[in-house]
Amino acid sequence: MLLDLRTIINIPGGIVPFDMEMDLSKLHFDSVKEFLAPLHVTGQVENRAGVLVLEGHLSTDMTCVCSRCLKEFPKHLALKIYSLLANELQDQDNTDYYLLDNGFADMWEIAGTALVLNMEQRQLCKPDCKGLCPKCGKDLNDGPCDCREDRDPRLAVLGQLLENDK
Numbered sequence: 001m002l003l004d005l006r007t008i009i010n011i012p013g014g015i016v017p018f019d020m021e022m023d024l025s026k027l028h029f030d031s032v033k034e035f036l037a038p039l040h041v042t043g044q045v046e047n048r049a050g051v052l053v054l055e056g057h058l059s060t061d062m063t064c065v066c067s068r069c070l071k072e073f074p075k076h077l078a079l080k081i082y083s084l085l086a087n088e089l090q091d092q093d094n095t096d097y098y099l100l101d102n103g104f105a106d107m108w109e110i111a112g113t114a115l116v117l118n119m120e121q122r123q124l125c126k127p128d129c130k131g132l133c134p135k136c137g138k139d140l141n142d143g144p145c146d147c148r149e150d151r152d153p154r155l156a157v158l159g160q161l162l163e164n165d166k
Protein backbone atom coordinates (compact mmCIF):
# COMPACT_ATOMS: atom_id res chain seq x y z
CA MET A 1 0.00 0.00 0.00
CA LEU A 2 1.62 3.22 -1.16
CA LEU A 3 1.22 6.62 0.45
CA ASP A 4 1.67 9.55 -1.92
CA LEU A 5 3.94 12.13 -0.27
CA ARG A 6 4.87 14.06 -3.39
CA THR A 7 2.62 16.94 -2.35
CA ILE A 8 4.59 17.64 0.85
CA ILE A 9 8.13 16.59 0.00
CA ASN A 10 9.16 20.18 -0.66
CA ILE A 11 6.56 21.92 1.50
CA PRO A 12 7.67 22.47 5.12
CA GLY A 13 4.61 22.22 7.36
CA GLY A 14 2.80 20.00 4.88
CA ILE A 15 0.90 17.05 6.35
CA VAL A 16 -0.46 13.86 4.80
CA PRO A 17 -2.70 11.88 7.15
CA PHE A 18 -3.27 8.16 6.70
CA ASP A 19 -5.82 5.68 7.94
CA MET A 20 -5.61 2.25 6.37
CA GLU A 21 -6.11 -1.42 7.01
CA MET A 22 -3.69 -4.13 6.05
CA ASP A 23 -4.30 -7.81 5.65
CA LEU A 24 -2.23 -9.87 8.08
CA SER A 25 -3.36 -13.32 6.98
CA LYS A 26 -0.05 -14.04 5.25
CA LEU A 27 2.07 -13.22 8.29
CA HIS A 28 2.88 -16.09 10.62
CA PHE A 29 4.23 -15.85 14.14
CA ASP A 30 4.88 -18.86 16.35
CA SER A 31 3.06 -17.19 19.24
CA VAL A 32 -0.01 -16.15 17.25
CA LYS A 33 -2.67 -18.61 16.18
CA GLU A 34 -4.54 -16.09 14.07
CA PHE A 35 -5.22 -12.43 13.57
CA LEU A 36 -8.86 -11.57 14.18
CA ALA A 37 -8.74 -8.21 12.42
CA PRO A 38 -6.64 -6.48 9.79
CA LEU A 39 -3.81 -4.26 10.98
CA HIS A 40 -5.26 -0.79 11.49
CA VAL A 41 -2.67 1.86 10.66
CA THR A 42 -3.37 5.51 11.43
CA GLY A 43 -1.26 8.61 11.72
CA GLN A 44 0.36 11.26 9.61
CA VAL A 45 3.51 12.23 7.80
CA GLU A 46 4.62 15.79 8.41
CA ASN A 47 7.31 17.79 6.69
CA ARG A 48 9.20 19.30 9.61
CA ALA A 49 11.75 21.75 8.29
CA GLY A 50 12.42 19.53 5.32
CA VAL A 51 12.45 16.25 7.21
CA LEU A 52 9.54 13.89 6.65
CA VAL A 53 8.43 12.51 10.01
CA LEU A 54 5.97 9.65 10.14
CA GLU A 55 4.10 9.12 13.40
CA GLY A 56 1.26 6.73 13.87
CA HIS A 57 -0.43 3.85 15.61
CA LEU A 58 -0.80 0.20 14.73
CA SER A 59 -3.49 -1.96 16.24
CA THR A 60 -5.06 -5.33 15.72
CA ASP A 61 -6.67 -8.17 17.63
CA MET A 62 -5.29 -11.67 17.68
CA THR A 63 -5.53 -15.07 19.24
CA CYS A 64 -2.24 -15.93 20.91
CA VAL A 65 -0.89 -19.23 22.16
CA CYS A 66 0.66 -19.14 25.63
CA SER A 67 4.24 -20.32 25.33
CA ARG A 68 4.07 -21.94 28.78
CA CYS A 69 0.66 -23.62 29.04
CA LEU A 70 -0.28 -23.63 25.30
CA LYS A 71 -3.69 -22.14 26.12
CA GLU A 72 -5.16 -19.85 23.48
CA PHE A 73 -6.14 -16.38 24.58
CA PRO A 74 -7.24 -13.13 22.93
CA LYS A 75 -4.91 -10.14 22.89
CA HIS A 76 -5.25 -6.60 21.63
CA LEU A 77 -2.04 -5.32 20.13
CA ALA A 78 -1.32 -1.60 19.98
CA LEU A 79 1.95 -0.04 18.92
CA LYS A 80 3.25 3.41 18.20
CA ILE A 81 5.32 3.85 15.08
CA TYR A 82 7.82 6.56 14.32
CA SER A 83 9.91 6.79 11.22
CA LEU A 84 11.94 9.32 9.30
CA LEU A 85 11.45 9.25 5.56
CA ALA A 86 13.77 10.55 2.88
CA ASN A 87 13.68 10.64 -0.86
CA GLU A 88 17.36 9.83 -1.08
CA LEU A 89 19.94 8.82 1.46
CA GLN A 90 22.75 11.28 2.04
CA ASP A 91 24.73 8.57 3.72
CA GLN A 92 24.30 4.97 2.58
CA ASP A 93 25.04 3.69 6.07
CA ASN A 94 22.37 5.79 7.67
CA THR A 95 19.58 3.27 8.19
CA ASP A 96 17.56 5.60 10.41
CA TYR A 97 15.76 6.82 7.33
CA TYR A 98 13.18 4.93 5.41
CA LEU A 99 13.69 5.45 1.70
CA LEU A 100 10.82 6.68 -0.45
CA ASP A 101 10.24 5.39 -3.93
CA ASN A 102 9.66 8.40 -6.21
CA GLY A 103 7.83 10.20 -3.43
CA PHE A 104 5.77 7.23 -2.30
CA ALA A 105 6.09 5.47 1.05
CA ASP A 106 5.44 1.74 1.12
CA MET A 107 3.21 1.63 4.19
CA TRP A 108 3.13 -2.13 4.28
CA GLU A 109 6.90 -2.24 4.58
CA ILE A 110 6.96 0.44 7.30
CA ALA A 111 4.03 -0.88 9.34
CA GLY A 112 4.76 -4.56 8.71
CA THR A 113 8.40 -4.14 9.75
CA ALA A 114 7.38 -2.34 12.95
CA LEU A 115 4.93 -5.11 13.74
CA VAL A 116 7.48 -7.88 13.17
CA LEU A 117 10.19 -6.13 15.19
CA ASN A 118 7.85 -5.47 18.11
CA MET A 119 6.01 -8.77 18.20
CA GLU A 120 6.92 -10.69 21.32
CA GLN A 121 8.56 -14.02 20.58
CA ARG A 122 6.78 -15.56 23.52
CA GLN A 123 3.25 -14.71 24.56
CA LEU A 124 2.03 -15.49 28.06
CA CYS A 125 -1.65 -15.90 28.97
CA LYS A 126 -0.77 -14.12 32.22
CA PRO A 127 2.57 -12.87 33.55
CA ASP A 128 2.78 -15.56 36.22
CA CYS A 129 1.51 -18.49 34.13
CA LYS A 130 2.85 -21.63 35.78
CA GLY A 131 2.86 -23.65 32.56
CA LEU A 132 2.57 -27.39 32.12
CA CYS A 133 4.34 -30.03 34.15
CA PRO A 134 7.14 -31.30 31.89
CA LYS A 135 6.50 -34.83 33.20
CA CYS A 136 2.76 -35.39 33.23
CA GLY A 137 1.60 -32.41 31.16
CA LYS A 138 -0.88 -31.16 33.74
CA ASP A 139 -1.72 -27.45 33.61
CA LEU A 140 -0.11 -26.25 36.83
CA ASN A 141 -2.37 -23.18 36.86
CA ASP A 142 -5.14 -25.57 37.91
CA GLY A 143 -3.11 -26.78 40.88
CA PRO A 144 -0.03 -28.89 41.54
CA CYS A 145 0.35 -32.35 40.05
CA ASP A 146 1.52 -35.49 41.79
CA CYS A 147 4.98 -35.55 40.21
CA ARG A 148 7.83 -35.11 42.59
CA GLU A 149 10.01 -32.14 41.87
CA ASP A 150 13.12 -33.11 40.00
CA ARG A 151 16.36 -32.11 41.55
CA ASP A 152 18.33 -29.57 39.62
CA PRO A 153 20.90 -31.72 37.75
CA ARG A 154 23.59 -29.24 38.74
CA LEU A 155 22.85 -29.93 42.39
CA ALA A 156 23.51 -33.61 41.75
CA VAL A 157 26.94 -32.75 40.37
CA LEU A 158 27.62 -30.47 43.33
CA GLY A 159 26.57 -33.38 45.55
CA GLN A 160 29.31 -35.50 43.96
CA LEU A 161 31.85 -32.83 44.85
CA LEU A 162 30.73 -32.94 48.45
CA GLU A 163 30.93 -36.75 48.43
CA ASN A 164 34.54 -36.55 47.27
CA ASP A 165 35.34 -34.22 50.12
CA LYS A 166 34.51 -36.78 52.71
Ligand SMILES: [Zn+2]
Pocket (backbone or CB within 6 Å): 066, 067, 068, 069, 070, 071, 124, 125, 126, 129, 130, 131
Ligand atom coordinates in the same frame (compact mmCIF):
# COMPACT_ATOMS: atom_id res chain seq x y z
ZN1 LIG B 1 -0.31 -19.82 30.11
Ligand SMILES: [Zn+2]
Pocket (backbone or CB within 6 Å): 133, 134, 135, 136, 137, 138, 145, 146, 147
Ligand atom coordinates in the same frame (compact mmCIF):
# COMPACT_ATOMS: atom_id res chain seq x y z
ZN1 LIG C 1 3.37 -33.58 36.81
